[in-house]
Amino acid sequence: MLLVDVYLDKSPIQGIGVFAKNHIPQGTLIWKLDPRFDRVIEVDTYENETGPVKSYLDRYSYPDRRDPAYIVFEADDARYMNHDDDPNCDVSSPEETYTLRDIAPGEELTCNYNHFFESGFDFLGDRHP
Structure with missing residues (x-):
């Protein structure tokens, strides 16, 4: 579950994205797997x-x-987080996500999808777990 205030909006990366409502300092825990909801x-x-x-x-x-x-x-808007080769969020842990740098209000939260897929993420093909 997301632990920071966000909103969804049109993304310049892909479709819908997740955007910070407020400043988020570098190193902030922004998401934690919560089996009660996720x-x-x-x-x-x-x-x-x-x-x-x-x-x-x-x-x-x-x-x-x-x-x-x-x-x-994911049960909340975190599922709309888009990929970036130079992301501002670290998803290398399967249970927690931290910010890699300060994130400004209105900035899109991004992660590297390659952490989720052993052979890398195929952006042009199907994305199957």
């Missing part, structure tokens, strides 16, 4: 889905780096 879904359940549900999970979930038998679906 969903950890069995890969078998994901693979048995079809249609709109499968498409939604393809877009907004990622492999659970703690256990490859699961995927993570």
